[in-house]
Amino acid sequence: MFYSKEEFKENFSMRLEQQEQPVTLQTAYSILAGMVREFVKRDWNETNHFYQNEQRKQLYYFSIEFLIGRMLGQNLMNLTIYELVNEGLGELGYDLAELEEQEPEPGLGNGGLGRLAACFMDSLASLQMPGHGCGIRYRGGLFSQVLKDGFQTEHPTDWINDSAGWDIRREDLATYIPFFGEVQPEHGQRFKASLTNAEWVKAVPYDMPIVGAYGKTVNTLRLWQAELPEQHLLPKADVETYKQHVVAISDRLYPDDSTEEGKILRLKQQYFLCSASLQTILKNRDFPVSALPKHVAIQINDTHPALAIPELMRLLLDGEGLSWEEAWGITTHTISYTNHTILEEAMEKWDSSMLEQLLPRIYMIIQEIDRRFKEKCHQENLDSEAKKKLSIIEDGIVKMATLAVVGSYKVNGVAKLHTEILKMREMKELNEHFPHKFHNKTNGITHRRWLMKANPELSSLITSVIGNEWTKDPVKLHQLNEFVQDPVFLGDFKSVKQQKKNQLTEYLEKNQTIKIDPESIFDMHIKRFHGYKRQLMNIFHIQMLYNRIKEDSAYRPYPRTFFFGGKAAKSYRFAKQVIKLINTVAEKINNDPVASKHLHIVFVEDYNVSRAEKMFPAADISEQISTASKEASGTGNMKFMMNGAITLGTFDGANIEIVEQIGDDNAFIFGVTAQQVMQFEEEKTYHAREIIEKDREIGQLISELLSGKLSKGLENIDFIRSQIIDENDPYFVLKDLQHYARTHNRVLAVYEDTLAWQEMSAVNIAQSGIFSSDRTIQQYSDEVWDLEKIYSR
Template identity: 65%
Template sequence: MFSSKEEFKQSFVTRMEHKGLEKTSELAYETLWEMMQEWIQERWNRTSQLYKENGEKQLYYFSIEFLIGRVLGQNLINANHYNLVKEGLEELGFQLSELEELETEPGLGNGGLGRLAACFLDSLASLELPGHGYGLRYKGGLFTQHFVDGYQTEQPTQWIQEENNVDVRREELAVDIPYYGDPQLVMGLDGLKVKVENAEWVKAVPYDLPVVGANGGTVNTLRLWQAEVSDRPFPGNKDYAVYQSETAKITDRLYPDDSLDAGKILRLKQQYFLCSASLQNILNNRNFAVETLPDNVAIQINDTHPALAIPELMRLLVDEHALSWEEAWGITTRTISYTNHTILEEAMEKWDSRLIQSLLPRIYSIIEEIDRRFKESLEQQPMDEESLHKLSIIENGIIKMAVLAVVGSYKVNGVAKLHTEILKKREMKELNEQFPDKFHNKTNGITHRRWLLKANRELSGLISETIGTQWIKEPERLKELHYFAQNHSFLQDFQVIKSLKKDHLIHHLQRDQNVIVDPDSIFDIHIKRFHGYKRQLMNILHIQMLYDRIKRDSTYRPYPRTFFFGGKAAPSYHFAKQVIKMINTVAMKVNSDPLVRKHLHIVFVENYNVTQAEYLIPAADVSEQISTASKEASGTGNMKLMMNGALTIGTFDGANVEIFDQVGKENAFVFGMRAEQVMEYEKEQSYNPKGIIEADPEIAQLMEELVKGEWTEGKTNVDFIVEQLLEDRDPYFVLKDIRSYSKAHEQLLEVYAQPEKWAEMCVKNIAASGIFSSDRTIQQYSDDVWHLTKIPSVH
């Protein structure tokens, strides 16, 4: 971008003066943004031209969310200009960190699924691989979280601005999406075809966002679709104002409430909108015969949200391109691959057939035909009722999207070794037996460029001073830090940086939430979307146990700990919202008690997002990864925290298993049941939480206080929690694991009392974290699934 700091300063000042306005931080931000965008546009155009000339296969990653975070600072880092710009701005009287704070974070995702997609795009560009994202441009995002009397409230996220938006409108690439209507057979030049008459059309307009790779050479594209009123004639059976309103809702909010049919239809509209717009875009802009699609295009569907891509690609190939069913099916099943992210029954998407039949009649008929032909192929095999049930795409008026995704794709992957084995041996056992060559594992990863280079520049600098900078290109070279895990000077430097990052978090929270935190306390961090299996409930129950013990036992005065929570509950997930209320109410009690607050402090970070994570993760001493064994597919927060020198307290679940393998169980705090024990309890239905309550007076007291609503300002604020623990027999084994969890915390305190040993364990975690780079994951995908060719950028 600039050959020197002086060149940057001269250009920056010239642009500022040309604007002729007061030299404010806002104007400086606007100027820097423009300079960065101009530089990116040049590289973006060059990359697109390279791909066009090269003609190599390209990947398209379909995801309902992309949690990209702020992009200005990250783009400067990937362009290798962050330090130059930072120093130049300081000499001109501006702080780059303050300008970065002026950027609004895009509301395009929620949790690990969306952040994974964003990390993958970063790695694709950084590895100089031709891979792009397709998503939706949510006007109101997921939601902005606020607390009112301890309750979560939700407001739209206002991130789209008139100027300085992160994306570029591409009106010329707009396509129309059909809903409803009547499929009719019509005679065309290529014979009989299906055409949907009287459809309700919605225009999909793409907005492109550049994805800048490491060293700034390759700039790939994240294309986001926005729903607008179509120019096509409007069918007369609906009020036009209603049509306008319903159209706007399609790309208004991420994960609308689907407890009622109206919400379910809206979600289906979103999913089909993403799939149809993206596939039309790919087919409309190709320079190869449609029959060669698998040789030129790889499509990865991120979970089942984009599974409608399978019947939609069939529709386009059969109805629009006049291919036979057999030709179209061969192309589809060699083009689309599927990532499974869950084994939870409620998360395996299932749709009422009548809803899809009404909203997408042609798509429904194609799904019916896929199901019919698949079942026909099974008729030659001995098959019991249970196996046939597991293999049915449509059954009893329900469409099972995970089965559709497996049947219609050429590769299916889990996202951690444990998760993949559970899929193959239990959840998708019958499908794996039918398609033994489809299933494979790709353990998730994170981009170290965001989560270490950007989020923790001080630690990155120490690492580079110690082992050189090659680890930035080859993150597995972080293992060279093992040699310094017992180096007193290095450990002291690490401790100084950890204290500094704690101070950064403290100042951030004091400014944003008026919270004061003890910098010498242990920073224990639990940051995830709220769900029963992630067991934020167990964490807060344990804190309440500590509170009770401090109050009754005058000899128990543990080392001070600050427990940080961050995450959102889905608006209709009442259990999770009650856990949030409970955490906030217990926090008020704990933080206001003159005795207890010397030892315990609870901070709930409001509206957790990527920006908040960039403050929390580098400051963490303890990483809470306490999901019920067998329930977390992978987890990537565990990797981010590990890479920044936090120690994991966690179960043998998801990628925790591989983290413990890499770093050694002696460098973490492991507790709780194993996956096979949990699954055995579930199979035998032999777990009885009441027996645990009766046998443990402390847990009995805990439950008595909970049932009375003493911590939540009334019984009605805890009824879903009590119901899950008692009437639903504690499905996530909170009470079963809480004693083991408590003992792991006691071990943690013993080690923290030995600062050098603690720091040594932290450094060993950093040294073992390189394998969890998303660069490794993406290279494995490319080699084993997508078969992409690296296209070196021209600098």
């Protein structure tokens, strides 16, 4: 399409002239996005033709979330024409950054689970591996977060419009998903059945190109949209209500499941994703179904797509006419499972009666899987507790994590500690039964978005001292170790960091009318709001600092700006109260004439990928303070590390592996260990009230909290109070609080030594390459999926 700046300018200008309406920034964005789509289309078609002709094994990554972020800039970056386009637009009077801001943020994810899936898609294409995503095209996304009087309010995300247009509707691949109905066994066929009187939903795929580095390989993210089926499949009465139920399936990410209706909708979403994707995979194959494991690998990202196991069985039994043994052998050699949590609440469970009503054939198959597995376990000498842990269906509940393990050929955790906890505690009995299944794959992030795109200034600096090989092989960032004590390099890095802080300051002043001291320490805690992520501990500590400033006229610490960003689930009252508490304390501190010179709190509204790209490069401190043993891995810790921020955190998730790479002296670690936490939980020897009674500072803090003083009313902290007092502080906030405070004091002491701080930052960057998702994907391919690269360049 264009291979030089002049060709680009000529093409872009011609399209501008063809516009009948006055040209706006939105118009210019649409023109540029259209040009890029045309540029990508050729390689996308070539990639798909190669897959069809060469019959290479292909991966399908099933995920309820894909937090992909804006596509224009990343596609330009991966096509290696970002600078060409940026310069050409500049000469035509346009700013590429301004055009990128016109693109709506895709509402396809919430947190680390979805962002990991997006990074994996980028790495698969960049490593030239045949791997595709399968998700849902949520019209309204998760929600857009708007703060009103410090409270989170939720609004639909309006991201699907003609101007974005990265996806292509594939009506030719539409399929139909059955819900409800009655199961009719086939005569003479023990395991074959048909479904009658079902309610049908039409699933229409929208395909989005995933452009790999250098643009040659373009894989596909397939997003399914729920629509009314054709007339003959519609009910005879009340079609309007039927339509509402259908449209709701692909309307919102994570519907409120605090109600029966919400639970049914979430279950519908999960089956809709699995059935539509599997039907298409089987329908479009050109090999015998018995060879499916040789041609297809399916990775289920957490338990949301665990229904892929019984659904694949249904399609093989009822559609292909296979025996149970044949179908089970194919299923358990095709599907692998990633676990992302040890939290009981996140180990999905469904009420048997709900599952049987909504998906009667699927429930029948799950019952048979459970019956056969129990029969097999019965032959072993197991105690009653072990048998209970190995049950898929127990006391009227279907345990999806157990189903996922039993029906997969590989099961992985996402950090060394997480995997060990799964093997030794949460899934101990399953690991003993299937010792060959469990393995670790530590998460990773794509350096192409989180360093090269988000921080081109730092990327250029790195290239100026070690060359550009690291852009293809990020592990080669370790060559920076030769420069971590070079005062010239460290000075240049300090300048880049200040530049990114200035840019973030200007952005937030423009978009949230917030004034920030760019010379202050930027301390960032940006992630999904949850009790175990302990945003509560962070704001408790800031309140303690405020109290000390007010009580001690000699205490005037180095200025710090504390950034918070993230969303609380709509029905998660505790997390929403923490957001309110942060904003109430912020209002007080930010308006205090003395304290505001030393402490400043910023809550970044509607935190998303685009805002994250501006925040990670500007950070000095990376808050990774989850309760040890609760964070599976984390990927924010890796993004901060790659941009030179220093981890202040617990020995949890991938923090442990980060410290293994950089050494104890280049991070600030505090808090009780995972082993101690698990011991406290088992022996019930932790008592939060004792800390409140014995520690004067914490006692004062909790007294202020319980009076309603910190939250403008007791009604705004009742869930926080319940967790800290009635539930005995299950995430050990008070247990770790003073150690956390002392560690912050250590941070300030080191920060005052500029060269020492910059050296720590440089070591973090130099050792961050191992946390590239390219490494993670290569490990998956070698040890789980058995993929081959499709091109040689």
